[in-house]
Amino acid sequence: MDLTVVPAATEYDPASDPAELPSETAKGRRMAKAESAQSVQSLQQAWSFERIYDEFKTPIYNYIYHLVGSREQADDLTQDTFLKAFRALPRMDANLKLSAWLYRIATNTSYDALRRRKLIAWMPWQDLDHEPADVESADPQETIGTSELVHAALRRMPRHYRAALLLYTQEGFSYAEIASTLNIAESGVKMYLSRARHSFREHYNSLEQAGGGKK
Amino acid sequence: MTCEWAEGNLSAYLDDALDPQLRKDVGAHIESCAHCQALAEEYRRNDQLLATLAPVEPSDHLRQRIFESPTFAALAQKLERETAAAPPGRVAPRRAPLAVRALVPLAALLTLSLGAALLFKQGLLPFGATSTVQRQTNTIGGPGSFDLPLSAGPRLVFLNGAALWSVAEYAPNSVTNAPGAPQRLTPTSAHVVAWAVSPQGAANHDGGARIAYVDGLTGALHIVHSDGQADTIVGSVSPTQSPGADLWTSAAGHAALTSLTWSPDGSQLAYVAATADGATQARIVPLNGGATLSAGASFEAPIGQLAWSADSHALAFTTVSSGTTSVIVWRSGHGVVTTPADANVSQATVAQFGWSGSTLSWATTRAGVIVGVYALPGNSATPNQLTATGARYAAADFTAAHGGSWLLASNGALSEARLASGGVNWVANTGATASHIAWSPNGATAALIIDDKLVIWSDVSGQTTLAQGVTSQPVWSPSGAQLAVTEGQNVMIYRISNAAATQVERLSGADSVLALAWATDERNLAILESHGMLLVTTDGVSQTLLTSRQADGDALNWSVAR
Numbered sequence: 152m153d154l155t156v157v158p159a160a161t162e163y164d165p166a167s168d169p170a171e172l173p174s175e176t177a178k179g180r181r182m183a184k185a186e187s188a189q190s191v192q193s194l195q196q197a198w199s200f201e202r203i204y205d206e207f208k209t210p211i212y213n214y215i216y217h218l219v220g221s222r223e224q225a226d227d228l229t230q231d232t233f234l235k236a237f238r239a240l241p242r243m244d245a246n247l248k249l250s251a252w253l254y255r256i257a258t259n260t261s262y263d264a265l266r267r268r269k270l271i272a273w274m275p276w277q278d279l280d281h282e283p284a285d286v287e288s289a290d291p292q293e294t295i296g297t298s299e300l301v302h303a304a305l306r307r308m309p310r311h312y313r314a315a316l317l318l319y320t321q322e323g324f325s326y327a328e329i330a331s332t333l334n335i336a337e338s339g340v341k342m343y344l345s346r347a348r349h350s351f352r353e354h355y356n357s358l359e360q361a362g363g364g365k366k
Numbered sequence: 367m368t369c370e371w372a373e374g375n376l377s378a379y380l381d382d383a384l385d386p387q388l389r390k391d392v393g394a395h396i397e398s399c400a401h402c403q404a405l406a407e408e409y410r411r412n413d414q415l416l417a418t419l420a421p422v423e424p425s426d427h428l429r430q431r432i433f434e435s436p437t438f439a440a441l442a443q444k445l446e447r448e449t450a451a452a453p454p455g456r457v458a459p460r461r462a463p464l465a466v467r468a469l470v471p472l473a474a475l476l477t478l479s480l481g482a483a484l485l486f487k488q489g490l491l492p493f494g495a496t497s498t499v500q501r502q503t504n505t506i507g508g509p510g511s512f513d514l515p516l517s518a519g520p521r522l523v524f525l526n527g528a529a530l531w532s533v534a535e536y537a538p539n540s541v542t543n544a545p546g547a548p549q550r551l552t553p554t555s556a557h558v559v560a561w562a563v564s565p566q567g568a569a570n571h572d573g574g575a576r577i578a579y580v581d582g583l584t585g586a587l588h589i590v591h592s593d594g595q596a597d598t599i600v601g602s603v604s605p606t607q608s609p610g611a612d613l614w615t616s617a618a619g620h621a622a623l624t625s626l627t628w629s630p631d632g633s634q635l636a637y638v639a640a641t642a643d644g645a646t647q648a649r650i651v652p653l654n655g656g657a658t659l660s661a662g663a664s665f666e667a668p669i670g671q672l673a674w675s676a677d678s679h680a681l682a683f684t685t686v687s688s689g690t691t692s693v694i695v696w697r698s699g700h701g702v703v704t705t706p707a708d709a710n711v712s713q714a715t716v717a718q719f720g721w722s723g724s725t726l727s728w729a730t731t732r733a734g735v736i737v738g739v740y741a742l743p744g745n746s747a748t749p750n751q752l753t754a755t756g757a758r759y760a761a762a763d764f765t766a767a768h769g770g771s772w773l774l775a776s777n778g779a780l781s782e783a784r785l786a787s788g789g790v791n792w793v794a795n796t797g798a799t800a801s802h803i804a805w806s807p808n809g810a811t812a813a814l815i816i817d818d819k820l821v822i823w824s825d826v827s828g829q830t831t832l833a834q835g836v837t838s839q840p841v842w843s844p845s846g847a848q849l850a851v852t853e854g855q856n857v858m859i860y861r862i863s864n865a866a867a868t869q870v871e872r873l874s875g876a877d878s879v880l881a882l883a884w885a886t887d888e889r890n891l892a893i894l895e896s897h898g899m900l901l902v903t904t905d906g907v908s909q910t911l912l913t914s915r916q917a918d919g920d921a922l923n924w925s926v927a928r
């Protein structure tokens with residue numbers, strides 16, 4: 152669902168929002184009446200930030216978690232994603248498609264973290280031209296059960312394909328939405344998903360054969 | 367129409383994203399080809415696997431982290447300011463609550479010099495007097511918060527989001543010796559503004575290290591075991607139970623926040639308490655549960671630079687008043703000696719203390735230059751000056767080895783001042799003058815920064831240049847067998863033997879390194895970057911990104927849990 156966010160500069164009335172109003176709204180209004188005119192607006196701003204968080208925390212957190220494969224890092228990156236979004240939101244156009252925009256921030260934030268993880272690698276002193284080992288690869292022997300296999304296979308995929316596949320299968324995004332989120336052409340989505348499915352199948356099957364799926 | 371062609375279109379076919387004619391052709395091929403049928407089935411099954419992965423719920427703590435973060439507070443303030451600025455003539459907006467932790471950097475900026483007369487408040491509390499502080503043990507953890515005790519073994523401790531966190535160097539049950547995930551050490555109610563880990567070989571019955579911290583909301587001084595258990599309030603650095611920004615931004619509050627100092631044997635914790643009249647007092651908490659001791663009177667000018675003697679029986683500290691720094695030495699059972707830090711150079715402050723047995727030594731500095739080195743034997747009230755009056759040095763460091771020795775750099779040379787023999791002796795020419803000196807922990811070797819080179823020196827082996835383009839100060843491992851330093855985006859680890867490097871590892875891609883901290887077993891090096899924290903094994907085999915979030919401040923430390 153896409154929410155339309157009203158920029159901070161205009162008066163935002165939660166009551167006129169066509170979306171469902173949770174019970175927090177009433178509380179927000181009561182508090183707002185007791186405060187000065189400026190506080191009304193800032194409270195509403197805070198309220199809308201909290202509502203955005205509540206609306207999207209679970210899907211964004213899951214998306215990031217499946218992209219980076221670690222809950223602790225997903226915590227950090229989810230925090231970064233929402234804070235980046237909150238900072239940028241007041242400057243955004245009123246027609247912003249909030250959902251795709253949040254996923255785009257989440258994707259870029261996660262890519263940055265994954266890129267850094269790749270950059271940092273030990274190199275033997277005498278042999279500095281060597282390719283760094285992918286120390287993030289999970290040990291197939293440690294993975295058991297289907298969902299662990301799925302996670303392990305996801306971790307081994309190139310991150311762009313992983314993101315496209317997650318957005319399609321988990322988030323139910325259309326090709327157009329994936330294109331907008333990943334900032335690629337719509338025709339590129341077809342290729343991404345084709346390679347993603349191929350890559351996932353290869354890794355999943357090889358992990359399964361390595362004995363991970365016994366249980 | 368080959369299988370290869372069909373496979374290339376299979377994904378889009380399943381998504382119904384092909385032109386009608388192409389869709390028909392691909393469909394026809396799949397109908398007639400068992401291989402492609404099986405592949406299509408597998409793709410569908412895999413999509414299903416991904417679609418039905420059980421969702422993970424973010425913790426409630428994450429919401430708190432976001433909406434109570436300094437970033438969010440700053441954003442809320444900014445929006446309020448903008449809103450207030452837009453229509454002129456309106457009332458000023460209500461201030462967003464400021465996290466106490468945001469005040470700490472502010473406090474750090476405060477200059478310590480108050481210009482107030484140095485007043486000994488004799489009689490307020492006699493030297494060595496005891497004050498009674500209620501000890502109170504908190505129960506933290508419990509369902510839904512965090513599991514205690516934290517696992518045994520070496521643990522990295524750092525501050526993040528005004529809470530102390532701890533990471534096991536080796537996660538329990540990990541076959542690969544991978545580190546654990548960061549675990550919260552302090553309760554969510556606490557707002558940690560200062561902390562210190564007790565040293566290794568601590569004189570505790572269980573041998574585990576203790577962590578002292580100050581809760582900024584209450585001013586209470588806590589001591590908690592490294593495994594997160596037995597969080598106990600042992601005192602307070604604040605005169606009130608709800609200290610505000612006015613305390614933490616005052617010189618006395620700053621003195622308190624920078625004061626936590628464990629004795630070398632880990633049996634006592636020294637700290638500075640701000641008193642009700644704005645003064646400061648050094649206090650000593652014995653770990654054995656005895657009464658808190660005040661190390662001397664309270665001082666109107668804030669005290670700092672606490673330094674324990676090696677035997678943990680004496681404590682030195684400084685206080686600065688009207689630009690004059692005084693050295694105060696408290697000796698258990700012997701009261702206090704006070705002496706000017708440098709009687710020859712006005713405005714000189716203490717750069718570094720060093721203890722050798724019962725002798726306290728210190729180097730004084732003015733405008734970044736070492737201007738004097740002094741020694742005060744245990745039975746004396748007047749310090750001896752070891753360096754010649756008027757001599758100036760670019761760098762100095764003290765080791766308790768060799769009976770207590772200062773290594774000094776000046777005029778392209780190294781010289782040494784030994785407490786036992788007195789005087790300063792030339793030991794080596796270094797070409798350019800070293801700008802930084804770091805003795806290895808056992809005093810066998812010294813690391814020098816000369817221009818942008820890292821050089822190691824020992825009186826036996828002479829000098830060896832290890833690296834150029836060095837961008838940080840070198841950090842010795844606890845045994846002195848390894849040395850870590852930053853070279854731009856590289857972190858270098860040198861294995862040192864007989865003042866020469868026998869092996870080097872290079873970690874590339876490190877970014878804006880703020881701190882390096884050796885694990886107590888020297889098998890891992892923790893690297894604090896401006897936007898994350900890494901743990902790397904020193905054999906170069908693996909590295910783990912502990913968090914992509916920056917710690918508060920630039921302090922990292924290791925503790926050992928039993």
